[in-house]
Amino acid sequence: MTPEYRIEVEKNIKEYFKSFDDIKEIVNIKCEETFTDLGIVVNVWNVKTEDEAFWVVEGDDAPMNLYTQNANYLSADEAYSFHMGLTQRLEKRHKNEFKHIIEEIPLDIGHLKSINRKLNMASEKLSIDLEPEEFQSIGLLCRESLIDLSKELCNRxxxxxxxxxxxxxxxxxxxxxxxxYYIPGSENSDLRNYSRKLVDSAWSYNSMLVHSQNKKYPDAKIALLFTCTTISLIENLFFKYLGFDQELACSKCGSLQIEFIEYEKDKIKQVCKKCDNEELITFAEE
Incomplete structure (x- = not known):
């Protein structure tokens, strides 16, 4: 342990203790023991206050925490063992509860298997511990996903x-x-404009990420979100083209919660589930 590191940690411990209103002034701090058996350096500090003693555990990838030296934690080794066990359990819980970034927004890309696979790879790869080159690789995966979408559209x-x-x-x-092609007409001019801007943003931002060596975690996450949103946008424009936005609505309250009931042979009425309004449906003869 270097003198500089010791001074820095002692300063951090003093600041840490100030966050507890029921702990009195520190009178002595010393590093009791250093552990390296788990492949990382973890220090246990013996901290004396005016009326109590504590173990403070900190080190590489180990968040700082304190433990009282009463009957619960009699030795530095016990404090270390408890701390690392608790840390590992929290890390395991985080991994179990972790949600991919692409789950943050509703996407309609499950059937685009190659694209979905690459986006999942990028999402799983994304971590704050990555090096700049690895952030660039996320941009590359995103850009490849956009090209795959282009190929899918061409095949359609x-x-x-x-x-x-x-x-x-x-x-x-x-x-x-x-x-x-999907949203022609003057009534869709604004949507076309916004859609083109999103397409340009997704491609340009990913290209910038690929060629930059000073981008960080937020940049890679933004690139992934741009990509997912753009792909989902194109798919929903396709649904719009198919007529998914032409659902029947209740003429009385405007609700889309419509139920169709055959009340006589070949005769159907629509019933609104919100206001119970009923309307007969007439089919044009061919």
Whole structure:
């Protein structure tokens, strides 16, 4: 332990103790024992106050915590063992409860298997302990996911791609072409504009992340969120194109909670579950 490290830790311990109103002034601090059996350096400090004694455990990847030296923790070894056991349990709980970043927003990409797999890889890889080069690799995975989406769109409508003279690897060109195709008309002009901006943001931000060596955790997370949101956007524009936004609504209250009931043979009425309004449905004869 270097003198500089000792001074820094003693300062941190004093600041830490100030957060407890029921602990009196510290009168003495010394490092009682250092443990390395788990592959990391963990120190146990013997801290005396005016009326009590404590063990303070801290070190590499070990959050600082204090334990009273009464009947509960008689030795530095006992305090160390309890602290590391508690830390490992908390880490295990965190891993069990961990939610991928891509679970933070509702996505409709489960059926896009190759894209979904790459985004899950990027999400699992994302960690605050990564080096700059590894953040770059997340940007690369995100960019590859966007290119995979471009290929998927091209396979859906090769005629449109051929007409526009687009290449499968041209994500921005392909995405913008399908935005025009999925939501045409003046009534969708604002949505087309916002969609194109999101497509450009996702591609540009991922490209910047790939080529930058000074990006950090938030940058990689933002890139992943941009990517997931863009892919989900294109899929929902596709649903809109299929007519999923043309659901029948109650003419009285506007609710979409509609139930269809056949009250006579080949005769159907829609009943609103909110206001019980009933309307007969007439089918146009061919």
């Amino acid at each position: 409508n090769p005629e449109l791609v051929s007409e526009k003279g687009l290449k499968k690897s041209d994500f921005k060109g392909v995405a913008n072409a399908f935005i025009e």
